[in-house]
Amino acid sequence: xxxxxxxxxTPKIDIRRFLAPLRDAFTTRPGGLSWPRAANTWRIAxxxxxxxxxxxxxxxxxxxxxxxxxxxxxxxxFISESPWEHNAVQDHLNEHIPETIASPEAMLIVxxxxxxxxxxxxxxxxxxxxxxxxxxSSCQVGVDCVLAVPGDHYNADQLTWPLGCELYLPQNWxxxxxxxxxxxxxxxxxxxxFRTKPxxxxxxxxxxxxxxxxxxxxxxxxxxxxxxxxxxxxRDWSEPYILGVGPKDMHVIPESTxxxxxxxxSGIGRPPSEPRYPSDVTPQSPEEIAExxxxxxxxxxxxAEGTKExxxxxxxxxxxxxxxxxxxxxxxxxxGWLLIEDAEEKLRAWLCWGLDEWSIEELAAYxxxxxxxxxxxxxxxxxxGLDQFEGRSWKGWHHHVTIVLxxxxxxxxxxxxxxxxARPPPFPExxxxxxxxxxxxxxxxxxxxxxxxxEVGKAMVRGLTxx
Numbered sequence: 526x527x528x529x530x531x532x533x534x535t536p537k538i539d540i541r542r543f544l545a546p547l548r549d550a551f552t553t554r555p556g557g558l559s560w561p562r563a564a565n566t567w568r569i570a571x572x573x574x575x576x577x578x579x580x581x582x583x584x585x586x587x588x589x590x591x592x593x594x595x596x597x598x599x600x601x602x603f604i605s606e607s608p609w610e611h612n613a614v615q616d617h618l619n620e621h622i623p624e625t626i627a628s629p630e631a632m633l634i635v636x637x638x639x640x641x642x643x644x645x646x647x648x649x650x651x652x653x654x655x656x657x658x659x660x661x662s663s664c665q666v667g668v669d670c671v672l673a674v675p676g677d678h679y680n681a682d683q684l685t686w687p688l689g690c691e692l693y694l695p696q697n698w699x700x701x702x703x704x705x706x707x708x709x710x711x712x713x714x715x716x717x718x719f720r721t722k723p724x725x726x727x728x729x730x731x732x733x734x735x736x737x738x739x740x741x742x743x744x745x746x747x748x749x750x751x752x753x754x755x756x757x758x759x760r761d762w763s764e765p766y767i768l769g770v771g772p773k774d775m776h777v778i779p780e781s782t783x784x785x786x787x788x789x790x791s792g793i794g795r796p797p798s799e800p801r802y803p804s805d806v807t808p809q810s811p812e813e814i815a816e817x818x819x820x821x822x823x824x825x826x827x828x829a830e831g832t833k834e835x836x837x838x839x840x841x842x843x844x845x846x847x848x849x850x851x852x853x854x855x856x857x858x859x860x861g862w863l864l865i866e867d868a869e870e871k872l873r874a875w876l877c878w879g880l881d882e883w884s885i886e887e888l889a890a891y892x893x894x895x896x897x898x899x900x901x902x903x904x905x906x907x908x909x910g911l912d913q914f915e916g917r918s919w920k921g922w923h924h925h926v927t928i929v930l931x932x933x934x935x936x937x938x939x940x941x942x943x944x945x946x947a948r949p950p951p952f953p954e955x956x957x958x959x960x961x962x963x964x965x966x967x968x969x970x971x972x973x974x975x976x977x978x979x980e981v982g983k984a985m986v987r988g989l990t991x992x
Contacts, residue, residue: 540571543935546621550613560608569595569603570928576600577909577932578959584910604914604928605921614927615689618934619736622672625941626686631674631740632767632891633733634898635726635749637693638905639664640912647917648711651695657902666693667926668722670729672738673897675890680829680836682948684941685897687905687930688738689729692922693722712918722748723755734762742880744895747771750876753849756859765879767864767891772815772872776808777845780860801854808848811865811874815841823867828890836893839867842885847876864888904952905929 544551551570552563576589583591586604590597639655641664648665655662669690676682698704699719720728726749733740742765749755750768759766785801802808809817818841827837847859861878866889875892877883905911909932914925940955950958965979 540574544571547617551609566607573928574932584913585915604924605916611923611927619688623938626684627739628674629739631672632744632894633740634673634744634895635670636898637666637668637722638902639666648919649692649694668693668725671898671901673894675894678830680831683897685901687933688733690926691725712920723752727758767875767877770874770876772812772874773810776848776851778802778808780844780846799855802856808851815865826886826889828893840889841865908956
């Protein structure tokens with residue numbers, strides 16, 4: 526990137542204007558009352574956002590305070606002690622999605638994100654699965670929700686808007702007497718009960734629904750998609766979904782299979798309480814279905830253009846009814862498309878409900894749109910320091926993560942504005958351009974003309990980073 530601009534555009538940095546509608550969220554309690562140092566809280570908020578955008582690996586409280594020449598204790602109070610409610614800020618993200626991003630073609634995606642941690646005193650830390658490294662490790666796990674809008678042609682053109690993130694508290698942390706002192710030390714709310722990751726995900730989706738976030742369907746990986754109660758709640762909400770399922774774990778029968786209803790039962794013995802499939806029908810897993818297919822049964826689908834080549838694969842879909850209990854031949858009311866991809870590294874499968882009229886190309890494209898939340902996790906960590914908070918408290922964790930979401934939204938707003946007339950630049954490129962402009966504005970504040978200030982700003986950034 527040459528100079529301080531990208532695509533012949535220089536961004537206008539106005540974090541305070543972006544945050545202005547959030548003043549009440551940062552200065553009042555849920556009941557509407559304020560507190561003595563609320564004005565200080567409001568002054569630190571844009572500084573913390575700026576500190577997360579600035580380059581460097583030290584996005585800790587000390588690092589942010591040092592970079593912005595703000596007393597570390599003030600930064601620490603803002604994150605770990607200030608009474609502002611993280612839910613109020615996350616509510617704002619749901620209620621105020623820019624017109625350049627909001628779209629009825631978007632997908633609501635839920636997932637979990639791990640934050641690796643040493644020691645076990647920080648809130649929620651436990652040896653549990655960490656998706657970022659693919660194994661069990663000492664970490665915290667958050668459940669988050671984003672809105673992803675597919676690009677017209679290119680995979681990287683999708684737009685992502687963060688909607689919320691909550692810490693998953695493992696069951697022993699939430700309920701065990703052994704953890705009572707740790708819960709107290711970390712400030713875990715007294716009325717907080719144990720919630721599974723899918724339950725937290727449903728709460729985040731419920732908030733998006735309550736605020737009428739426009740979207741076409743819900744997406745998640747098999748960690749959520751395989752849970753029947755999760756899928757049932759979405760159906761009760763009439764929420765279409767494309768959810769990952771395990772190729773070996775789920776069993777289905779063809780939609781056209783005749784069903785035996787309880788009222789039709791006759792003969793000796795206790796009649797069934799639920800509908801069943803005939804005894805001569807054998808349920809199959811996605812893997813078993815795939816093994817029975819010939820080459821002619823698969824359809825080659827290109828769902829987007831990648832940075833180097835077209836993104837395509839072999840797909841098959843079929844209408845199915847989900848089986849609840851194989852041994853007792855119990856079936857569910859869940860009927861939809863089973864989508865299978867014969868990927869090179871492994872077989873993938875999705876259950877698609879409420880999308881009966883969608884083509885196989887549309888289903889494949891949205892199944893892969895779930896990639897957006899993984900990219901969000903990567904950018905939030907590498908660019909904004911999502912995983913660098915060193916505090917131990919419940920409040921501090923949620924405050925830091927929420928400001929990361931807010932900062933990501935600020936950058937996403939600029940990215941979407943640039944994509945209105947052309948392809949949106951990559952997220953890291955936007956972040957860099959914002960940093961160059963910050964440095965330029967500092968130089969301008971010292972009385973330099975714009976062109977000279979740009980040169981000085983560029984030199985300042987290069988002197989402090991490896992850019």
